[in-house]
Amino acid sequence: MTTTAPLRTAPLRIAIAGLGTVGAGVIRLLATNAGIISARAGRRIEVVAVSARDRSKNRGVDISGFAWEDDMSALARRDDVDVVVELVGGSDGPALALSRAALSAGKALVTANKAMIAHHGLELAELAEANNVALKFEAAVAGGIPVIKGLREGTSANALTKVYGILNGTCNYILSTMERTGADFADVLAEAQARGFAEADPAFDIEGVDAAHKLAILSAIGFGTRVDFAGVRVCGITQVRAADIAQADALGFVIRLIGEADVEDTEDGPRLLQRVRPCLVARGHPLSAVDGPTNAVVAEGNFSGRLLFQGAGAGDGPTASAVAADLIDIARDEVGAPFSIPVAQLAALPPAEPGHRTERTYIRFMVKDRPGVLAEITAAMRDGNVSIESLIQQGRGNAAGEVMVAMVTHEGQEANVSAALTLLEGSESLTGEPLVLPILPL
Amino acid sequence: MTTTAPLRTAPLRIAIAGLGTVGAGVIRLLATNAGIISARAGRRIEVVAVSARDRSKNRGVDISGFAWEDDMSALARRDDVDVVVELVGGSDGPALALSRAALSAGKALVTANKAMIAHHGLELAELAEANNVALKFEAAVAGGIPVIKGLREGTSANALTKVYGILNGTCNYILSTMERTGADFADVLAEAQARGFAEADPAFDIEGVDAAHKLAILSAIGFGTRVDFAGVRVCGITQVRAADIAQADALGFVIRLIGEADVEDTEDGPRLLQRVRPCLVARGHPLSAVDGPTNAVVAEGNFSGRLLFQGAGAGDGPTASAVAADLIDIARDEVGAPFSIPVAQLAALPPAEPGHRTERTYIRFMVKDRPGVLAEITAAMRDGNVSIESLIQQGRGNAAGEVMVAMVTHEGQEANVSAALTLLEGSESLTGEPLVLPILPL
Known part of the structure; x- marks a missing residue:
């Protein structure tokens, strides 16, 4: 034949x-x-x-x-x-x-x-x-990983319930190197710059903007919504300390910068939640094993279940591989809607307000080493209706006379944590802004 | 507009x-x-x-x-x-x-x-x-994971150096359950059948045939070769004992049924190696974290680097998701060559003979509990030119009076292991066939 x-x-x-x-x-x-x-x-x-x-x-x-x-x-x-x-x-x-x-x-x-x-x-x-x-x-998005294709065509038959992942290789390199070496953020950033894993001006990466760009693109394709970069809530990794990583490790977690998006049905109609923030990821979660400049994207479909796409998030070879795959698709005459459905049909969803959502949270305070600080913090948590699952105070202050207090909350509303921290605003016991890191569900 | x-x-x-x-x-x-x-x-x-x-x-x-x-x-x-x-x-x-x-x-x-x-x-x-x-x-292939699309279109710009993965959910469920519970193969198989994770006639799954079907399809698309199911070397998981899993665990490995394929350039032209066999997978390898009825496929491209696709390997929802994605592609008029390039252009490669390839190997013997057995085994290894990296003899015999001897070899030619084991054929010290499990490179 x-x-x-x-x-x-x-x-x-x-x-x-x-x-x-x-x-x-x-x-x-x-x-x-x-x-x-x-x-x-x-x-x-x-x-x-x-x-x-x-x-x-x-x-x-x-x-x-x-x-x-x-x-x-x-x-x-x-x-x-x-x-x-x-x-x-x-x-x-x-x-x-x-x-x-x-x-x-x-x-x-x-x-x-x-x-x-x-x-x-x-x-x-x-x-x-x-x-x-x-x-x-x-x-x-995500260098050599065919994740645009994965969402646009691979999961095309699904209503996605969630898209999330590790979208910035620089941040992941920094966080996993801090984890491996115990070094602090600034030192690892400098080393990453020297080795070419971070730009001379690293702000776009470490502030989470680059991950937010990618997340906004993934959301549009995954949920059939108009690209809304401005609607992404962004928090980078610059506040994460070596001590946070050590503390997370002791609790069975690693820290990763996670971009996540979903659509929430509210009384006023559907809303799009998009955020980029460092999260605690339990060791059993597939994203916890993603080290170095690797990217990984999870898509959860209502029929497919959880799918994971993982690979090199940057570099000339992987990026060229993705560019050339697009060229081959075009040579094959695959000219579909760039965002999977025509732009005119993409939904314009307002950003979701996540305050009523529940999650477990890691909260870290740097405080003065003096009596009454713990009572002040725990009282604020009580008054904010935040239930504490575990709390650790570091034994000795650091060179600056600071002591670290870290806690993990029971699952509770995000707004409650915000309310509790508002009560502590201006407190003389705190030497800086508390760090709040959500715990990614398994 | x-x-x-x-x-x-x-x-x-x-x-x-x-x-x-x-x-x-x-x-x-x-x-x-x-x-x-x-x-x-x-x-x-x-x-x-x-x-x-x-x-x-x-x-x-x-x-x-x-x-x-x-x-x-x-x-x-x-x-x-x-x-x-x-x-x-x-x-x-x-x-x-x-x-x-x-x-x-x-x-x-x-x-x-x-x-x-x-x-x-x-x-x-x-x-x-x-x-x-x-x-x-x-x-x-691989249920709801868009891996056919991943290879056919996602990695289309690459010459793949290797495709491998966990292609059978039943075997993976059995192996990871044995790992978690310490139970032996037959008991876990019975439980898997009761829970619907294994067929009443499980032979296709546990003997590796199902994984071989999938591997033959992936090879054709990944390497541009004619589908050659008959050329797949197949070994299932029925010989894996709870003691092997415990021993692997002590060495830092899990055991997974791995299908792997690559193209080897030989003096007589390119040859296709396809095999399905239980392997030791180091804990740091992404496939080591794949538990239960999950599938995962790794494709290594000459530009993309290593890509991982992971998700539910079976089930009505994931499988329906993949069927419907194909239907959407057809509705979008994407009518390309089923195996990525037209059948007439697929290469007919003879199967590769892997004997000269090198790998580290786990070898387990069940032996009689009597003097001289270790000397006999180690002499055969020496005569076969197999270099032993570590060797463990279980302290006490089991109910049948058997003792387990397990070793890990240094990297060496596969043919040497075969030669050494040939020397032990018919030995009265051995109570059964030795089990040879390769160690998957990181």
Whole structure:
């Protein structure tokens, strides 16, 4: 029997804007795996043109066979280009201008730009839908893990009850290194920067903004809602101390930065809860074993049950793998709605107010080493209606004369913890803001 | 802006053959999640006709609105059906006849039938390609985990170096329960049967055949090779004793049934290694934390690095989730080659001979409790050129007067272990066949 499946000779012609490590990685991947890719895509994928800041820079890949454009927006105007691959970065500016121009010109767009998709993804998806071209951004979330595809297509038959995971490799590297070495945040951050696991300006990562970008994208696809980056409640990892990690360890937990989203039915209709915050994760939970710059996403569907997708969250190879997978999908003519359902049908849900939700919580205070402090704290907990499951006071003060008091609460309303901590605001016994870390349910 | 993406009003019309727990699950899912599915699929997915053995049986779902066919092959002849969903089971017989008839009639086929795809997948894929219709079988491997999609599309840009994982929920349930309770194989199997985690005839599961079916399918997609079920080397879990699990535990390992495949370049060209066997898995390995009837698949790509897909390996909900995801793909007109590349281009690789490969190995002997036994065993190891890393002899014999001797070897050639054990064949010191379990590399 001979196959009559359509075989095409016309290659898919791409232009790449941005030749940093990821851009060079894509060029290297397309060359290294050219044979496999042609077989799977049904046609060759061919780099036609590139653009970057510095033409002469040595990137370890040969770009002499590609047309060069000094002005990257010219890539969107080339008649010999089917797909523009945007690897410039930045939520606005040249990346956004190029993306708009490419889609408007009827070219497909592949991007690894989480910030741009989190801020302008809906506009770009509408442009893509209007021009009937693909907009794909697998590489924007969780590096090489096919989690956009996993949610958009793998769990497509499910109403998801929850999506959550470890979405930032830098934070996970820092937290798991603190755990392994006992070192404090600032030291591990400096080491991570030296080893290339953290940016020179690490704020986007350690403040949780990068994870929030990714979460906003996952929520939209998972729940069929409009991307709402502004609605993500974000808390980073800068307040987590080595002593918190040691304390969590003694209680059977690790600390991970978790992004989580769900849709809550309220009397006023459904609301979308999205938040990024460090959590205590019990050792039995699959996310507790995720170490180093690894990412992992859990999706819980009403029929599929709990699914876990795990892998490298960044790096040129994994990111290039995701970019090229998108290109193969496009070569295969898979041009569906970028957010799984057309933008016009995505629900605009107001952000949920989580105060009435219940959880167990780890609360850590740094306090002055003097009589009456414990009584003051526990009285506030009582008055806030927070039930304490266990409480540990460190035996001796640190160099600053501070003592650490850490407690785990019974399951109770989040608002109660906030109320109790409000009662302690301005207390002279406390030497700083208390740290509140929820305990992720198993 | 209004979308001009094609909106279709014609529903995708499906017929379901087989109304066991999975078939009923699919009907329940399509009804429960109808709104979401229509939005994501771009059109309604509508059950038109069904067929099963007993029309009057109560399945907990209302089938009165569907046409009934006593003869399931009639489903393939109905003009009002676009897709036939085959949930009958069995590698040949009615399931295969229906599948051939459906594809030949130009209807898409969705199946959960791993045995049929492992044995006849290539023939069916050729039929699908010749008729330009979809053949999809996400539910055939690892239940609700989108791992067919993960390999076919998620890692499509990679040359995979290795695919391996926990592919049989029954075995994993038995092994992890033995681990937790200390009970022996036969007792746990009986309990698993009582609780519905094992079939009345468990041979397919515990002998590793079911895992081998799934592995053969994953290899084909992952490596672009022809499905070769006969080439899978299979060893089940029936020889694993509670004492092995305890011994592995003391050494920092758990025991899991692992299916693994890779392509080896030899002087005579590439060869495909596929095997299913119980392995020792170090506690730090992500597969070591996979408990109960969960499945997990690791794919290692030359750019993506290691990816892990994990979730429920069976059950009506997860399996229905995978079937319905295939239906949504078909509704979205995603009709690609079933094995990622057209059948005609799949490579026919001979099976690899792994004897020259190196690994660390756990070897357990049951021996008579008498002098000289250890000398005999260690001499055989020496003569086979097997280097022993650690050796433990249990202090006291069991009720049968047997003593357990367990060792872990240094990394060495597999053939050496075989040679050493050949030297011990017929030895009167041994009371049974030694158990050889490889140690999965981290």
